[in-house]
Amino acid sequence: MTGAPVRTLLLWxxxxxxxxxxxxxxxxxxxxxxxxxxNRVVACSERARAxxxxxxxxxxxxxxxxxxxxxVDHDPARDAxxxxxxxxAVEEVAAGVEVVRPGACALAARGPARYLGGEExxxxxxxEQVAQACAVESQVGIADGVFAAGLAARTGRVxxxxxxxxxxxxxxVEALGRPALTDLLRRLGVRTLGDFAALPAGDVLARFGxxxxxxxxxxxxxxxxxxAVRQPPVDLAVTADHDEPLDRVDAAAFAARxxxxxxxxxxxxxxxxxxxxxIEAVTAHxxxxxxxxxxxxxxxxxxxxxxxxxxxxxxxxxxxxxxxxRPARPTAGIVRLRLVPDxxxxxxxxxxxxxxxxxxxxxxxxxxLSRVQGILGPEAVVTAVLGGGRSPADQAHLVPWGDERLxxxxxxxxxPATAPSNGLAPSGGAVPSxxxxxxxxxxxxxxxxxxxxxxxxxxxxxxxxxxxxxxxVTVSARLQVSAAPARLAVGTARPAEIVGWAGPxxxxxxxxxxxxxRRRARFQVCLxxxxxxxxxxxxxxxxxxxxxx
Amino acid sequence: MAGxxxxxxxxxxxxxxxxxxxxxxxxxxxxxxxxxLTGLLPNRGLRRGSTIAVATGQPxxxxxxxxxxxxxxxxxxxxxxxxxxxxxxxxxxxxxEAGIALDRLALVPNPGPEWPTVVAALIDGVDVVVTxxxxxxxxxxATRLAARARQRGSVLVPYGRWDGADVTLQVVRGVWxxxxxxxxxxxxxxVTVSARGRGAAARPKEIKVWLPGNTLTRVIPRPAxxxxxxRRGALTLVGSA
Numbered sequence: 001m002t003g004a005p006v007r008t009l010l011l012w013x014x015x016x017x018x019x020x021x022x023x024x025x026x027x028x029x030x031x032x033x034x035x036x037x038x039n040r041v042v043a044c045s046e047r048a049r050a051x052x053x054x055x056x057x058x059x060x061x062x063x064x065x066x067x068x069x070x071x072v073d074h075d076p077a078r079d080a081x082x083x084x085x086x087x088x089a090v091e092e093v094a095a096g097v098e099v100v101r102p103g104a105c106a107l108a109a110r111g112p113a114r115y116l117g118g119e120e121x122x123x124x125x126x127x128e129q130v131a132q133a134c135a136v137e138s139q140v141g142i143a144d145g146v147f148a149a150g151l152a153a154r155t156g157r158v159x160x161x162x163x164x165x166x167x168x169x170x171x172x173v174e175a176l177g178r179p180a181l182t183d184l185l186r187r188l189g190v191r192t193l194g195d196f197a198a199l200p201a202g203d204v205l206a207r208f209g210x211x212x213x214x215x216x217x218x219x220x221x222x223x224x225x226x227x228a229v230r231q232p233p234v235d236l237a238v239t240a241d242h243d244e245p246l247d248r249v250d251a252a253a254f255a256a257r258x259x260x261x262x263x264x265x266x267x268x269x270x271x272x273x274x275x276x277x278x279i280e281a282v283t284a285h286x287x288x289x290x291x292x293x294x295x296x297x298x299x300x301x302x303x304x305x306x307x308x309x310x311x312x313x314x315x316x317x318x319x320x321x322x323x324x325x326r327p328a329r330p331t332a333g334i335v336r337l338r339l340v341p342d343x344x345x346x347x348x349x350x351x352x353x354x355x356x357x358x359x360x361x362x363x364x365x366x367x368x369l370s371r372v373q374g375i376l377g378p379e380a381v382v383t384a385v386l387g388g389g390r391s392p393a394d395q396a397h398l399v400p401w402g403d404e405r406l407x408x409x410x411x412x413x414x415x416p417a418t419a420p421s422n423g424l425a426p427s428g429g430a431v432p433s434x435x436x437x438x439x440x441x442x443x444x445x446x447x448x449x450x451x452x453x454x455x456x457x458x459x460x461x462x463x464x465x466x467x468x469x470x471x472x473v474t475v476s477a478r479l480q481v482s483a484a485p486a487r488l489a490v491g492t493a494r495p496a497e498i499v500g501w502a503g504p505x506x507x508x509x510x511x512x513x514x515x516x517x518r519r520r521a522r523f524q525v526c527l528x529x530x531x532x533x534x535x536x537x538x539x540x541x542x543x544x545x546x547x548x549x
Numbered sequence: 550m551a552g553x554x555x556x557x558x559x560x561x562x563x564x565x566x567x568x569x570x571x572x573x574x575x576x577x578x579x580x581x582x583x584x585x586l587t588g589l590l591p592n593r594g595l596r597r598g599s600t601i602a603v604a605t606g607q608p609x610x611x612x613x614x615x616x617x618x619x620x621x622x623x624x625x626x627x628x629x630x631x632x633x634x635x636x637x638x639x640x641x642x643x644x645x646e647a648g649i650a651l652d653r654l655a656l657v658p659n660p661g662p663e664w665p666t667v668v669a670a671l672i673d674g675v676d677v678v679v680t681x682x683x684x685x686x687x688x689x690x691a692t693r694l695a696a697r698a699r700q701r702g703s704v705l706v707p708y709g710r711w712d713g714a715d716v717t718l719q720v721v722r723g724v725w726x727x728x729x730x731x732x733x734x735x736x737x738x739x740v741t742v743s744a745r746g747r748g749a750a751a752r753p754k755e756i757k758v759w760l761p762g763n764t765l766t767r768v769i770p771r772p773a774x775x776x777x778x779x780r781r782g783a784l785t786l787v788g789s790a
Contacts, residue, residue, distance in 0.1 A: 361676070365630040368674025369655050372667050382656050384641035396641035401655055449734055451761040452642030454614035484731060500728035524735050530723045531610035532735055546640065548725070548735060549614040 005223045007161065009109035009119070010149035011090060011126060013083075013138045016103025017043040020082035021072045023136075032066050037074035079103065087230070089133035093126055096229040098146075104153070106146050106227055119158050143167065145223025151175055165221040169194025176215050181208065193219040234270060237340040238263045245284045245333025249313050252281075252334055256308030260301045263339045274341035277304060279311050284332035289315050291378065292342065293370075294402035304339065306367075310374025369401050378402070387411050390447045390507050391522075392456045392534070392546050411444050446507050448522065453534055453546035460543035463490045463535065465498075475521050475537050479504050488525060488533070490544055500526035504537070524548075580624035580676065580704060585758045589742060590716060591749040595624060595677065598699040602707045602714035611723035612740040615643065615760045617679055617708055620718075622648035624677055624704075629653070632671045635660050635681035636708070646761065665690050672697050672705065682709030716746035721755070737762055 013019060017035040021027045032048035034041045041062050044053045051066035063069050079102035087105055090097050094112040099105045112122040123140035130138050141152025143159035148168055152159050159167045168175075171193045173185045190196050196204075197220035205213040217223070240259045246252040267273060280290045293307045315330060373381050382398040388411015389395040397408035465473045467483035474482045481504060489495040503523030510516040522545070523535040532548035579594035587593040595601060603620070605613050614636075621631050621644075630653050633639055637658040645651055655675070660667040664683055671678045672694065691713060698705040707714065721743050727736030740760040745753040 361628070361630060364674040365653075365655075365676075366674075368671050369632070371670045371673075372657060375663055375666055375670065376657070376660065380657060380659065382658065383654065384639070384644070384651050384656060386641060386645055386651065392640060392642050398656065398658075405652060450642075450646060451735065451737075452640055452646050454618060454640045454643040455610075455638045456640040456642075457638055481731075500725070500730060500733070502728055502732055502734050524728060526725050526728045526735070529611070530725070532725050532728070532738075547610050547638075548738075549610045549612060 004162075005145035005148075005164070005221070006226065007109040007113075007142065007144055008106050008146050008149040008227070009094075009112065009123065009126070009140060009142045010100070010104060010106045010146065010153045011086075011130065011138050011140050012104045012150065012153035013086065013130075013136055015043050015045055016083065017074060017079055018045045018072075019136060020075075020079045020102070023082040024078050025072070027070055027072055031070055032068055033070045033072060034062050034066075035072045035074050036062075042074050076102065085134050086130055086136055086138075089130050090126060092133070093129050094122075096227065098227040098229055100146065100150070104150065106149060107229075108227060109142050123158065144221060145218075146225065146227070147218045147223045148221055165197070168219060168221050169197065173219075176219065178211070178215055181212060181215060184208075197221075236263070236266055236270070236272070236274075236344065237338060238266065239336060239338045241336050242334065245335050247316070247333035249309065249316050252312045252316070252337070253305060253309040256312075256337060257301070257305040259337055259339055260304035260308065263304065263341065264301050267341060267344070272341075272344050274344050276341075276343035277307065278340035278342055279308055280336075280338040280340065281312060281315070281334050282336040282338075283330040284335050285330070287330045287332075289330075293373075293378070294343075294400075307370065307374070308337070308339075310371060314374055314377075366402075373401060388442055388444045390444055390509065391536075392448060392453050393458070395447075395452075396456065411441050446505065448505070448534065451548070453548045455547040455549040457544060457546060460536065460545050461490055463488060463542045463544050465489075465535070465537075465542050466495070473542075474540060475504050479506055479521060485523070485525065488527065488535075496531075497528040498525050499528050503535075578702075580629055581627055582623050583619055585756070586619060586742075588756055589718060589744040589754055591746070595620070595704045596715075597676075597702040597704060599715045600695045600698060600705045600707065600711070600713070602709075602711040602717040604711075604717055604719040605709060612720040612738065612760055613708065614640070615647070615738075616718060616720055616740070616742060617706065618644050618647040618649060619758075619760055620706065621654075621677055621679065625649040625653060629676035630674075631655070631677045631679065632657065632675045633679045634668055634671065635664065635683070636679070643761070665694065668694055668705075669697055672701050672703050675703060677704045677706060679706040679708055682707050682711055686711075688712070714746065715748070716744055716750045718742055718744050723760075 015029070018029050018033050021033065021035060022029040027033055029045050030047065032045060032051055032053070034044040034048050034053055036042060036059055039059050041053060041055050041057045041059075043055070044062075048062075048066055048069055051069075053062045053066050053069065057065075059071065063071075083099065083102040083105075087097055087099055090105060090107070094107050096111070097105050097107045109119055109122065112126070113119045116122040116125050119142050123142060127138055127140055130136055139153050139156040141149045141154070141157055141159075143149040143152045144161065144164040148159065148164045151171060152167065157167075169192060173182045173190060173193060173196055175193060176182060185196060190199070196216060199216065201213065201216060204216040208215070238259055240255060242255065246255060276292055276294050278290060278292045280288065282288050289311070291311055293311075312334070369381050379400050381401040383401055383405065385397045385399055385405045385407045386395055387397055387407020388409040394409065395411075397406075399405055465485045466487045466489075467473050468486040469483070471483065473485045476482070485498050485501050487495040488498055501523055504521035505523070506521045507518070509518045511519070518538070520536040520538045523537070524532065525535055526532045533544055534546040534548070536543045536545050579592045579596050582590060582594050590596075590601070592599075601620070603613055603617050625631050626648050631649065632655045634657045636656070639656055639658070641651060644654065655671075657667055657671075664680075668678060668680050678698070691711065694705060695713060711717070719742070720740055722741040723738050725735055725738045727733050737759050738761065739757055741755060741757050743753060743755045744750060
């Protein structure tokens, strides 16, 4: 409301969704490309436009006008992600950038214009910078206010100071970007922004409401909204360089403690906490060790220092052991330590569990398990999550300790949440039937019924099954078992007699994806020595999938 | 300075108590086990600091793993943290069915040559540590681990051959029910478990338990009387046929 609108420089990248698709997904933007959302064209490339593709066309119509059209799905996240380097490039030249939308960013023109010697040269410099840093074409418009600058950028114009109302007056009302209002104005005979701006403000407010009044102000060139300047992300990583290479674990741990304190202070200054922490160590010979540590709660100074020590302990004092399992021992001392916080969130958002979940015992267990992760690597300590699936191996999903516990496949847990006492009692209470939560998840017909096998082989063992006459037992495509199985031989072991069996229980999974397709028939067998196994026959071969140990 | 010393001695005095006084933490010294298994264990539970070995069954694959799961179940349900080392074939479904809380169960499937270090580190922080015993374990390593468990107050459950355990449980026999020639499915198993040990557990014991029981496999819950009646009906039908 004070004085004239801010002189604004707006950088606009034409057809940004198409360019973003090229940057992220490698779709060549020089070909005919259209980005569709809800079956309507949102943006198209220059070549497609030449063929007659326009915004708002249906997919069929667009393809009818341009048969070689490449169609890409609209993904706002992709657009925003790809635009980030462009904003960073603009920030190299000028400060205080507002991202209007992916594909357009605005900044106050006064600073760059004075520094770079005039508005035209500032615009040229910024376009050049973006082209060099990101190889992205862009246009710049300068006018009073973001709205006018956006329209000026379409034609790459620099509107002289004070000339904004005249510039706007000649533009059609469609430039307001409010289809309903524009339609109404057209029918009322208002065709340009100048016509609209000429209407009395009070009448516009009474007839079109607040949004109409705002549009009226914009059309008159009175765009007083200040720029919402984006805060560049702060660099939270801390680095320590050591002139004397550290070759002992305790010296490195001591250095790490000081570094951890610095990191903690820096995070606390911004009111942040990190849940993942990357620790990088570089030796004098240039060897690097980087590992990311995860933590459910907040990483305190001690916790960070501990993790540095464990990581370096495993590295510096480790044997020159198997590669892949653990990195080879470094040949020189450590000259640089770097802590990179990851998964940063505001500190107030993190709270410990309410009902004693985050107790002392939990803390102790976590320390012990993190220690083991330090010895063997983060993936060596896992926790099992049960999800959907038909075989016992599919239902259990192993996630590294500290990661989010998500099942691999959606589905009900294989048993009700309130399990009957322990499976030991010869007669227990009634098994509770599934609740409402259970009915919402997929049912996985054909799963192996409980009890679940206690030993699930990660790699099924090959086996052979013979009938009483000594002939191999086969299962036909129509699930006809050739004869009752009588003897089972696993690997090269001595055959064992089968005293009970049930099956075949067929599954035909993921037939639509040939690489993952699996067609098996499962059997439960009981051997003479009391063992029970889960067998499967796939393409004529018998496998031992699990053992009911 | 003097004030601090007084404070320190007061803190010490709070910790020192006569031997006759009841142990304030006594209730937490024994982790619970399922009622069927209490008879096998000298303290009617998993005493903290003890080593309770589970030997592999005499006919292999006849219930050893299920016995381990049954041992853990009640303690895990009561809030204890458990870890299983060196069992890459661990059946998570069976563990959940036995009643183990999977979010408090850590698995280290392949500890490799660092096995003693890993087990020692886990003993420091986890209440019950189950570990498959590697082929060669020197007596000194075994003694050291047992001593560490005693000192830290966690329960070590070696699964395999282990000398010097307080109690050694072994599955002697397991018989499955529910599977006939070409029909039915596995429902429950009667397992005979024997226990022998030192001291209070020196006298060998043997019990029979259902492992797993049939609580999970009976899909249609019915009142007990009705179920019994229908079973009797089925019996008469077969008899008359």
